[in-house]
Structures are given as structure tokens and as C-alpha cells.
Amino acid sequence: MAQITPFRGIRFNPDHISSMTDVTSPPYDVITEAEQAELHDRSPHNIVRLELGHKRPGDDHKDNPHTRAGRLLSTWLADGTLLREEVPAVYLTATEFDTAGRMLTRWGLMASVRLEPFGHGGILPHERTYSKVKSERLSLMRACPANLSPIFAFFSDDRSTLPRLISHVAHKPPVVAFQDSHGHRQRMWTITDPNLHGLIAANLKQQTLFIADGHHRYETALAYRDELARREDGLPDNHPANNTLMYLSSIQDPGLMILPAHRLLPEVAPAIRHHFLERAESFFEVKPMEARAGKEQAVDSLLDQLASTPPGEALVVAIKGTEAPALLQLKPGKKETLYSKATPDLLKEIDVTLLTEFIFPKLLELSPAQLDDVNCVHYDHNARAALDGVSCGQYDMAFIIKPTPIASVRRIADAGQVMPRKTTYFAPKVITGLVMHALDTAVV
Secondary structure, three states: OOOEEOEOOEEEOOOOOOOHHHHOEOOHHHOOHHHHHHHHHHOOOOOHHHHOOOOOOOOOOOOOHHHHHHHHHHHHHHHOOEEEOOOOEEEEEEEEEEEOOEEEEEEEEEEEEEOOOOOOOOEEOOEOOOHHHHHHHHHHHHHOOEEOOOEEEEEOOOOOHHHHHHHHHOOOOOOEEEEOOOOOEEEEEEEOOHHHHHHHHHHHOOOOEEEEEOHHHHHHHHHHHHHHHHHOOOOOOOOHHHEEEEEEEEOOOOOOEEEOOEEEEOOOOHHHHHOHHHHHOOOEEEEEOOOOOOHHHHHHHHHHHHHOOOOOOEEEEEEOOOOOOEEEEEOOOOHHHHOOOOOOOOHHHOHHHHHHHHHHHHHOOOOHHHHOOOOOOEEEOOHHHHHHHHHOOOOOEEEEOOOOOHHHHHHHHHOOOOEOOOOOEEEOOOOEOOOEEEOOOOOO
């Protein structure tokens, strides 16, 4: 049972901040080192200074990126850089973006959502997480007690809750309107009407919320709540740490998009890399990229071939030192031999499972510990950029896969199953810095 409530959000004060473009950022987990530096340089008030602060020589348990974030949050609240809403609200947002020359708008509702362990409430995951990332986020939350960025979830809006809210704000100016650093138009409205709050709570009470992005943040929020409860011998029902900040979008929204999360391996043992195709030929038809007049046309043709393959049966591989990438397509009858009896049939129908259950552990001999290391495998949703990363020598191998259909995400989550890490790349990412959710009663 999903419990959705309004909250007194923390927002950048428009009287202190002249440009929301300068103070907002992408989510922490998609920011590169170069982007981190650029965001820090963009403004002394950019939210990245809280979410992803720079490390310094001599950092220790008393002074580090997390403790500095906690002090900075307190400073910004004290000096008026950030303001606290006077009354509880929910926040309706619109993100307008271009995809293949077509303009789309994705609508989302930001609200406070009651935390429930997976499988006990109305909130379901769809991906596995990394242990190290969760411990790092928990350390930040202890020092900086706030949800700085929302968890992205989607639901089936059978009762047209979002269209009702969109109609409510149709003739009202947004409290925030700007173009972000990726060229997306961002708008946000504050909704304080208690009647609409009641409508939202009632309509979503029986809905399942499927986490799209933010599995680490959700599990961290659960761990933080439980840690506080142990330390304080239980939490009062109205303690803010019982809830977390979520961005809720409709599964029916045409702006809800999933891009593929291609895999890039920075380091593969030469002996394994050099013999990979030879080993793969026992299971796959190997079809090297055709030689054409132009590389772009050849890559297009290869990606078109991949797009036409059945789900869970093919991918493209690029290997440093080989002439060209190749399409690998399972030979007839081989799919049934790849997986253990423990692998659910639903998971066999997505491309990522072919990598994580067979290619990575069997053909590349990667251990579970290596696959739990966030640095072992990198990700990119742009196929050409991933292939270029191998051709220029930055990566040893790249695997190009098809995007996971949102219907598959929902079926797998509904069945209580969990996909491999980074199965999906929802786009555009939910921007960080529009509104924050306090977890400390001193702030509340």
C-alpha cells in the first residue's frame, strides 16, 4: 500500500539564486569526474557540492565530502540560500526534451512516500544494487540528513491523477522555469490544496510504485531509518525519516523512456580477450560488421541487425585490437543450455541476462566480487560512444544491447524478481536541486 503525503520542501531561494541552471545537476550516479568539476565551478551554490563533493588531501572522519556537505546544508538554510516551505506541498514537474527530432514532455509528481521494505508494501524494485554505493550514500545521509534528490518511480495512472493535476496548473505560472544544462526545459508548480493532496493519496493508495532509478537511494533510506530507530529506541510515526522523496511518473506517459545501458569493460585479461570470439562461437553465430564505404553506415547496419533480433538472444561486441565489432546471435537450441534452473524465465527474455548470467561469469570469468565492484563495469546509453571507447583504446571490450521494454520491467517486478544491475537507463534523468526533503526533526 503506497502512502503518499505532502511535505514542507526545501528549495533554492529565488531571491538569492539568479539561475536555476547554475545550481541544479544530474543525479550523482551519472556525473563524470569532468562534469563534477564543471558543476563545482559553475556556482558556489550548485547542489553537487552536497551530493558529490570533492575529496581533499588529508580527509578524515571529521572532515570529508560528507561532513562538509552537512555543514554546507546548514549554512545555506541559515543564510537564506535555501528556504523551507511554510505549508506542506506536493510538486508537479514537466520536463520537455527532444528525442529524434520529436519534442516530448514527461510529467512527474514529487511527494513524500512512506518507506516499506521491498515485498511488504506497495513499492517494488527491479534491479540489484552495489554494496559500496549504498554504504557511501548512507555515510552522506548521516552527515547531511536530507533526501537531496528524488527516487524515480512509475505507476499505472488508471485514475488519471496526473492529468487532473496538469489541468489544475494549466493557467498558473510555475514557481520554477528554466532550461537545464542538457537543453531540457524544466518547470515546477507547488500544489498546496489539501483536497488535491487527499485525491493523490486516495488514488495512489492501491497502486504499486515501481522504482525506475534510485534503488541505492531507497535501500539507503531504509537503512538510515532503521539505524535511527535502533539508536533512539523507535521513531515516532511522524518522524521524517520514515518517508523518502519520490518523483512519480505515469506508465502511460509518452515521455517515459528507457534507453539501453551498454556495458564497457576497462580491463579484461589479454588471454581471455584474445580468445573471446573463439569461445563464443560454440554458442553464438558471430557476424562481423560488414565493410562499407563509410563507418557510420556500417555501424547503422550492425545496430539495425541487433534491433531486429528476438529479445534475450543477441548483442554486439567490440574488442580492442580486433578489426570491427560483431553481432553475436545465439544458435538455435543454445538458449536452453546457458542458464541454471534458478534463472526465472522472465529474466531470460532481456538482453542483460545474457551478459550477467552467461557471458560475464562463463566466457569472461568475472567473479561475483568483481561484478559487485562499481568500477569493474562502466555504462553508456550511447552505442556509438561505447564503440568509440573501444576503438580509441579507452576500454578493452564493449557490449551493445537493446533497451529493456518497460512492460518487461513491470512484469518482472510484479513477479517479485529482480533484474541485474543497470538493466535500464530511464531518460531524461530526474534533475537534482528542484526540491529537497528534510530527514532531521531539527529542520522540520
